[in-house]
Structures are given as structure tokens and as C-alpha cells.
Amino acid sequence: MRHALTAQNLVKIYGSGKMALDHVNLAIAEGDFFALLGPNGAGKSTFIGIVSSLVTKTEGTVHVFGHSIDDEILKAKQLIGIVPQEFNFNIFNRTFDVVVTQAGYYGVPFKQAKASAEDCLQQLGLWEKRFEAVRFLSGGMKRRLMIARALVHQPKLLILDEPTAGVDIELRRSLWVYLEKLNQQGLTILLTTHYLEEVEILCRNVAIIDQGRILVEKPVHSLLADLNGETFILDIDGILTETPTLESFSCRLISPNSIEMDLREGQTVNELFQVLDAAGIRVLSLRNKFNRLEELFIRLTGHSTERNMQKNEEGAE
Numbered sequence: 001m002r003h004a005l006t007a008q009n010l011v012k013i014y015g016s017g018k019m020a021l022d023h024v025n026l027a028i029a030e031g032d033f034f035a036l037l038g039p040n041g042a043g044k045s046t047f048i049g050i051v052s053s054l055v056t057k058t059e060g061t062v063h064v065f066g067h068s069i070d071d072e073i074l075k076a077k078q079l080i081g082i083v084p085q086e087f088n089f090n091i092f093n094r095t096f097d098v099v100v101t102q103a104g105y106y107g108v109p110f111k112q113a114k115a116s117a118e119d120c121l122q123q124l125g126l127w128e129k130r131f132e133a134v135r136f137l138s139g140g141m142k143r144r145l146m147i148a149r150a151l152v153h154q155p156k157l158l159i160l161d162e163p164t165a166g167v168d169i170e171l172r173r174s175l176w177v178y179l180e181k182l183n184q185q186g187l188t189i190l191l192t193t194h195y196l197e198e199v200e201i202l203c204r205n206v207a208i209i210d211q212g213r214i215l216v217e218k219p220v221h222s223l224l225a226d227l228n229g230e231t232f233i234l235d236i237d238g239i240l241t242e243t244p245t246l247e248s249f250s251c252r253l254i255s256p257n258s259i260e261m262d263l264r265e266g267q268t269v270n271e272l273f274q275v276l277d278a279a280g281i282r283v284l285s286l287r288n289k290f291n292r293l294e295e296l297f298i299r300l301t302g303h304s305t306e307r308n309m310q311k312n313e314e315g316a317e
């Protein structure tokens with residue numbers, strides 16, 4: 001199997017002494033749609049920064065399609081398209097010019113740059129807007145323009161740093177459609193995110209990073225299979241003095257009027273209610289105890305991440 005990207009024992013220690021990457025090993029196959037998932041401060045941007053040579057590594061090696069970023073940086077760079085998190089174009093420039101100019105930075109001859117820019121703008125649904133100044137584009141169009149610009153020199157690996165952070169649901173979905181299309185056409189994609197939903201919908205493989213360390217790297221379906229089963233918190237009518245014993249379900253008393261119950265794979269909420277009915281317990285309300293991403297973290301690290309993954313996973317816009 002050919003690898004689009006490999007990192008071996010990658011370490012980054014910033015001048016402040018902060019170890020942002022702690023011996024990271026990653027291998028992304030050609031054609032993959034790969035997610036680097038982790039909370040704020042996990043080291044995702046640092047990783048991307050090193051791969052795209054914006055950040056100098058402290059130790060370790062990185063290869064892009066077999067080209068070392070130490071010895072063959074120009075070849076490696078040519079193969080990568082980067083979509084940063086923040087808009088960073090001149091808003092007074094025209095859409096078409098933004099893309100063509102970028103091709104120039106990669107040494108693409110002007111005629112070819114124009115043809116490639118047209119192709120990219122068509123792909124991203126921006127061709128109609130080619131003569132508009134960037135400042136007149138909507139937020140969604142600007143995001144797509146960042147992708148078009150990253151693709152104009154025809155890279156084989158597209159890297160996106162939190163492409164949908166702070167983006168509304170509709171726009172997020174439309175970006176997913178474009179990214180899926182690009183991946184189906186053979187482009188390898190690496191994105192960083194803190195949305196488990198995004199990983200679930202788009203990606204084939206995922207690595208979870210926390211505090212500079214890769215906690216797990218596996219196919220997304222296998223990660224999700226680990227998450228089967230749910231825990232509910234139920235507020236009940238009346239007062240319980242001891243934990244009720246319920247057939248087939250494990251139950252914990254968390255206050256005199258609330259209990260926690262586990263629903264294993266294959267069990268239904270109907271069955272849970274039948275058992276509660278039979279025990280004479282009336283339920284006023286129920287809610288999921290865990291956000292799945294939070295639960296994943298608890299399982300992987302033994303502690304909850306107190307940063308903002310939970311908020312983001314729940315879809316706060």
C-alpha cells in the first residue's frame with residue numbers, strides 16, 4: 001500500500017517548553033479520508049503545521065508520498081494543498097485572481113493556472129462568482145474558495161484544519177458534499193476536527209489525539225462499534241431510598257429522585273420502560289448521560305476532557 005503521509009516519532013517542543021507533539025506515529029494511505037480528532041490544544045494544528053512546513057519539528061520524520069520534508073521539501077509541498085482554519089485572502093481581490101495567483105506560487109505556468117483555476121472553481125460551485133471581489137462572497141463561498149485555492153496546483157493530499165469549526169449546519173453539510181466528491185475522485189484528504197459526527201459521516205480512518213499523543217488509530221466503523229450501548233439518566237416521580245433491582249438492566253441510584261441505567265446493544269428503550277413499569281417506577285424525564293465523544297475519551301484516557309469537545313459534539317454553532 002502506498003502512503004500519502006507518514007509521520008514517525010514526531011516531536012514538537014515549542015520555545016515555551018510545551019511539548020505539543022509527543023512521539024506521534026501516523027500513516028495515511030493513498031486515497032484515504034482520514035480524520036485527526038481531538039480537543040483544543042491536542043496538537044492538531046501543530047501536526048498540520050509541521051507537515052506543511054510552517055512549523056519546525058523538534059524530532060522525527062515526515063514523508064509525503066515517500067518524499068521526506070527534510071530532504072525533498074519542494075516535492076513534498078507540491079503534493080499538498082492546505083486549507084487553513086481562518087480566511088487569509090485579500091478580500092479586495094477577485095475570486096478568479098485569488099486562485100490563479102496561488103497557482104503562480106507553485107510555479108504553474110499562467111495558461112495552465114487559468115485552466116486549473118477554472119476547473120477548481122467549477123468543482124466548488126464558484127465559477128459564476130469568478131469576477132466578484134472576495135468580500136462580496138458569502139461565508140460558505142469563502143470557505144469553498146479556500147478549498148479551490150488549495151487545489152489549483154493539483155495536489156494529491158488535501159489537508160484541512162477544522163474546515164467546519166463555527167460553521168452552521170447547512171454550510172457544514174454542503175462542504176461535506178464537496179469533500180466527499182473530491183475524495184471519490186481519488187484525492188487523499190486529511191482533516192482535523194473535534195466533531196465526531198463529521199468523522200462518522202465522512203472519514204474512513206481516524207486517529208484520536210490528546211495532549212500531543214495518539215490515543216488510538218483505527219477505522220471509523222471499528223471505533224463506532226466500541227461505542228455501542230448507552231447510559232440514560234431518568235428523573236423519577238417520587239423518592240427512592242435504595243437502588244431498585246431491575247431485571248436485565250443495570251441501575252444506579254444517583255439521587256433520591258434520579259437513577260442511571262445502562263442500555264446494552266440490542267436492548268430497547270421500550271424494554272427499559274416495561275421493566276420500570278413492572279417495578280412501579282414512573283419516569284418524568286430521561287436524557288442521555290454521555291455525549292458519545294466524551295464517553296470515548298473517558299474510555300481511552302480514563303478521564304473526561306474538560307475542554308470543549310462536549311459542547312461542540314452537541315452541535316453548538
Ligand code: ADP
Binds near residue numbers: 046047
Ligand atoms: P490544536 O490544533 O489541537 O488545538 P495546537 O497544535 O494548536 O492544538 O496546540 C498544541 C499545544 O501547543 C497547546 O498546548 C498550545 O497551547 C501549544 N502551542 C501551540 N502553538 C504554540 C506556540 N507557537 N508557542 C507555544 N505553544 C504553542
